Amino acid sequence: MKLFKNTLFWLIVLVTAAFALVPYLSGNITLRETLVLSAIYVILAANLNLMIGYTGYVNFGSIVFFGLGGYLTLWLVTAHGVNVFLAVLIAGLVTSALAFALGIGILRLRGAYFALATIGVNEAVKDFVSNFDAWGGSEGIFMPFTAFKALGGAGRALWIVYFLIILVMGVSLVLSLWVKRSKFGLGLFAIREDEDAAVVLGVKAPLFKSLAYSLSAFLPAVAGGLYFFKNGSVVPEEAFNLNLSIEAIVMVMLGGQGTVSGPAIGAFLYERLRGMLLTIPGLSNFHMVIAGVLLLLIILFAPGGLMGWLYRIWPRLRRVLE
Amino acid sequence: MLEIVSSVLDGLLIGLIYGLASIGLTLIFGVMDVVNLAHGSVIALGMFSLLMFFGAGLNPYLALVPVLLLGFAFGVVIYLIAVRRIINGPSLMTLLSTYAVSMIIIGVGTALWSTSPYNVNIKSETLNILGYTVTSARLIAALAAVLVTFALYYFLYKTTLGKAVRAVSNNREAAELMGIPSQQILAISFGIGTALAMLSGALIATMFPFTILSGGIYELKSFVASVLGGLGNPTGALFGGIILGLIEGSVAPFIQVSWTNVIEFVLFVLILLFFPRGLLGGRR
């Protein structure tokens, strides 16, 4: 497998291992809780990058996959007693399938229309779920505590879920790398550059786009399932929080859309900044202002993001970090 | 039966306001192909501007004039900072830059006013017209929406500046060749769009409580209404707003009120998919 010869691949493995082992070996729960949020953001950003960075379609409502993954998982676990690991997997697959079907419809739209449609989809799903009594309606789903006992108690369950989330983060990054270097990825980039030309050259654009959309839904859905399981509950306004979608876009743009390491670095930096701001009293809402200013500056002056800028001053880095 | 009529009439009145809000959005798109994602936050700013003018002692309806002017100035500033530089680039850029502006506005607004609800306590009479109860605030707001729409039409079709706006909207290069300073027109058009948004926010504030986040729901309704009427078409946006209001009003008596939002968004996605030019035909 060509991947094993790739430096970035091993870097990803290293970072993933560090995320997993450092908090566990030091028993530092605060660190774990901080890193888990970073990991979630990396997962959202890296997968969103497949649509924004590779295919050139701006998905404003990508959070809908995260939320659906959470809801499906908790519903399977509480209403049908499914084992959580299986539930998470099923949630991921179902959400992907839904994304594929939805994609066939809305990926026919271009540019702003597509972006608006993704917002519409997220809001429609959120409002629908708020009214859907089988999924708890606006109250959401709350798991009976026995769900944790099944994993050997809450303490143990939290660690197991943490490791799985870190694993998903690693897989997301490896997926980004693999897609970028594959023929599939080449097709996506061609679509991004000039979709009509790509079609003329034989790229099956509608299929590729839907596949990318569907792929970009899978891991966030799995992550959503794990995250909300860990939280013991899921409610509509946090599952389908449009702001988080937009912050994911900021992270991708900040780090450098279209690169592999960019979104991860962007997500990590943004999350640290946000976390810092949230606990300073009085400044807790400034993270939106800072995010806005950052986004504006990037759009106006550095659309290639952090990595784009780094690659320009040090071109050899691109070959290592993609 | 009376209740259904009441509901539909209520929907019509609120629909006029949705229409006013949507015209702002659709005008900007029509003139410069930009989807202004700061639209909702500007609507919220309109609500708070009214609060401040009212708090300073100004009659709430007279305060609408400074709100309009403030909105215009604001729009020009947003255009110059966030849109001008990237107006000829891919649409993603303006989408993100206007969204960034909205994040800044909401962030600063939250720091100033927090997310707690506010009220503009207008003395509103309750009128009873042939069995239909309505507050004066709602009637006046709807009336104001209609008046401003007429004023806009007069501007666009009877004044030179308005003609210039329509020319740039039609074909920017050709307009430039005719000697029309397109950059200035673009800035002015953006300003008008935001002025209308702020005005609609102020009118909404005369009726309902609001927070800095209230603009969001009206932005989404503006999208739905604009798309219904065809993005880029001001008449379409007004009618789109009215249709939206009527749908809300006629559906509400029969189903749970909370389902109206779902219906709106599904409608939105369906129209985008199957009638992208809207029901009345837009620019694209």
Place this chain on the structure above:
Amino acid sequence: MKKLWFTLLLAAIASFGMAQTITIGLTVSKTGKYNVESVNQLNGIKLWQQWINDQGGIPVGNKKYKVELKYYDDESKAERVQQLYSRLISQDKVDFLISPYSSGLTAKAAVISEQYGKVMVATGAASDSIFKLGYENVYQIYTPASRYLTATIDMLKAADANLKKIAIVYEDSKFAKAVATAAKSYAQNAGLNVVLFEGYPPSTTDFGPIINKIKASGAEALVGGGHYADGATFARQLYEQKTPLKMIALLVAPASDEFAQLGDAALGVAAPSQWEPLVKYTPDCGVTPGQFVSMYEKAYGKTPAYRAAGGFAAGLVLQKAIMDAGSLDSAKVRAALDNMDLTIFFGKIKFSTDPKSHGLQLGHDMVQIQWQKKDGKLVKEIVWPLGAKTADLIYPIR
């Protein structure tokens, strides 16, 4: 020289003994839709802290522990609550927890407190469903939602034996939905016809559509509402739309003093209330209702509403449990709470120990208030239970 070392050693030991504190962690909705109620509740908690610290602290064994509060702003948002409670437990290392305000936020916090095994006293949270999830560490101060409107319906039937049609319109939130559902079956069992049963989204500001439905249903009385912001707007718009109802009883909003700002729209509106300043409970320990009211008025310049009382009660109950347990150990404090059966200024306190509803409040009851005009001013009067009333119920109100 030896004497100096000995004195220093004694001083060190003594100062170490005096520096003992108990830290209680919680989140407060300083901003967002719950800010009015949550800050009220915090005032009550802080008043308790001041009161117990003025006595030297909570006596545990033969030491006294001063109480320290650690709190963050949860912005009335669910996702903030979990992050902040995790932080309070793992980073700030608090000893005990008090819940946020509102059932929705408390449900979120309860998961965290249960995951880490920390005792949490839940105040400002009336939902029953929190206590059906098998938690062992959460204890409820308020009367649960299932018993919120039942007394209101009793009151309605006592006032008007011919009452037939009632509308139940509630905020679509954890708390209000639970209250409404329980009220519906109680009303039906009492022989009433529930002509409208509908929820509205929590962010609703335009009650026009739903008020039209109420008029269309022919309802004679309305119960429902949710929290303060929507309840106040609902009441105002009901008045503006001249809705012909004989009785309006809403949750939470009318029980707050701020409700008087609505002027004429507030007149006649009733509410179930967890506690009122004029209640006549005789406490087994702690302060009397009268003492609490005067302490609060001295500290904050106005009469306390039930949320503040609930906050004070939370602190008081936790304190009593720690004193009964004679220790700060969570397991011992839990046992003390399980055994608790007493009356405080807030009312009776007794927790369920049935594993299917552990922590649910069994002892406490609601009173009903109504806004009436007294000497030209709007005041809240206790109108039910009949034995505790300060004024007669006005019926019909319009």
